[in-house]
Every structure is written in C-alpha cells, then in structure tokens.
Amino acid sequence: MLDERDRKILDMLQRDATIAVSDLAERVALSVSACSRRIQRLEEAGYIERRIVVLNREKIGLPTTVYALVKTAHHTDEWTEEFRRAIGDIAEIVEAHRLTGHYDYILKIVLPRVEHYDVVYRRLVRRLELFDVTASISMETMKAGSAVPVDYAV
Structure with a gap:
C-alpha cells in the first residue's frame, strides 16, 4: 500500500x-x-519500471511526428506476433497501440522530415500484408510527456 x-x-x-x-x-x-x-x-514492487533520459528530438534530427492508422484483414495470434516483431525492428516507430473501432493499430513515428515516412512505410509493408494505412502529420505538439498521475496508485 x-x-x-x-x-x-x-x-x-x-x-x-x-x-x-x-x-x-x-x-x-x-x-x-x-x-x-x-x-x-x-x-x-514494480512501480518504477526503469529510468530513462528524454532526448531533444530537434537536436538529434527527428523533429517530425507522423501517426499512422493501420487496418489489417488478419487477426491471428501469429500475424499479431509478426506485426509486433516488424514494428519492433523499425526504430522510428516509437509507440504502437492496438485499437478498438475502425482501425486496428496506431503507430507513432518520429522522422527527420516528412519525406522519410515513405522509407518507414516501405519497410513495414515489405514484411506484412496490410489492408489500409492512413498517415497524419503532427503539425504541433500541444502536450507531451510520459508522467502519469500518481493519485490512483495503490
């Protein structure tokens, strides 16, 4: 407690x-x-998983953020594991979530410039069959961070 x-x-x-x-x-x-x-x-007790350093993305040459919404026709455990491995092998994909609703996954991708998205996209579709991928470019980060509220901790 x-x-x-x-x-x-x-x-x-x-x-x-x-x-x-x-x-x-x-x-x-x-x-x-x-x-x-x-x-x-x-x-x-596992409340602290790890300690990290947050880099300045502008300084290290990764100022662009793209969010890719992915839809697949495959939902087997095997395909999901292959998807996990594929996105794990692409360093520019820094976050991924499985979703409810119209799309199956959302990927947060950091890039040196928007044109580099095509490089990441091609690496992904070479490994997996995807039904639909829709990308949106973040124009401005309005709130960012990894801190979570601690009021709910028991």
Whole structure:
C-alpha cells in the first residue's frame, strides 16, 4: 500500500529521474536513507519500471511526428506476433497501440522530415500484408510527456 510520501516520490522521479536522493528526501521530509529504501522498495514492487533520459528530438534530427492508422484483414495470434516483431525492428516507430473501432493499430513515428515516412512505410509493408494505412502529420505538439498521475496508485 502506498502512502502520500511514496506518491510524491513517484511523481518527482518520473518528472526528473536525475534528482539527487538528498534533494528528494528533503522535499518529502524523509532522511536520505529512508528515502533511498523507499525508492528501492518501489522499484522492487514494480512501480518504477526503469529510468530513462528524454532526448531533444530537434537536436538529434527527428523533429517530425507522423501517426499512422493501420487496418489489417488478419487477426491471428501469429500475424499479431509478426506485426509486433516488424514494428519492433523499425526504430522510428516509437509507440504502437492496438485499437478498438475502425482501425486496428496506431503507430507513432518520429522522422527527420516528412519525406522519410515513405522509407518507414516501405519497410513495414515489405514484411506484412496490410489492408489500409492512413498517415497524419503532427503539425504541433500541444502536450507531451510520459508522467502519469500518481493519485490512483495503490
């Protein structure tokens, strides 16, 4: 069971995983050793999956985001696993979700420029038979981030 301090620790770490344990401990009113033990417990319990660095996409030459909506006529477990492998092999596909509704999947693709989408598209359709792919170019990121609310954590 998580308490309010655990939730604060989770919230602060997901916003800045580089925060010093001493700073974090001070902000949640704990000793450094107690805070460190809580972090370790949260990691062992699976609340913290991993710690990552978020890169500046402009600086590394990937300013363009394309969302591809994919429809397939295949829904077998084997096809789904092959789709998983195919998208896993394409580094530009940074996120993928299986959907309800008209389309089966949505892919978030990061690119150096919009013209590079064709390269990614061709790599994907060489490996899989797709019924329909519709792509939309993101014109502006209005909200981005990976932080999730911690209020629901139990």
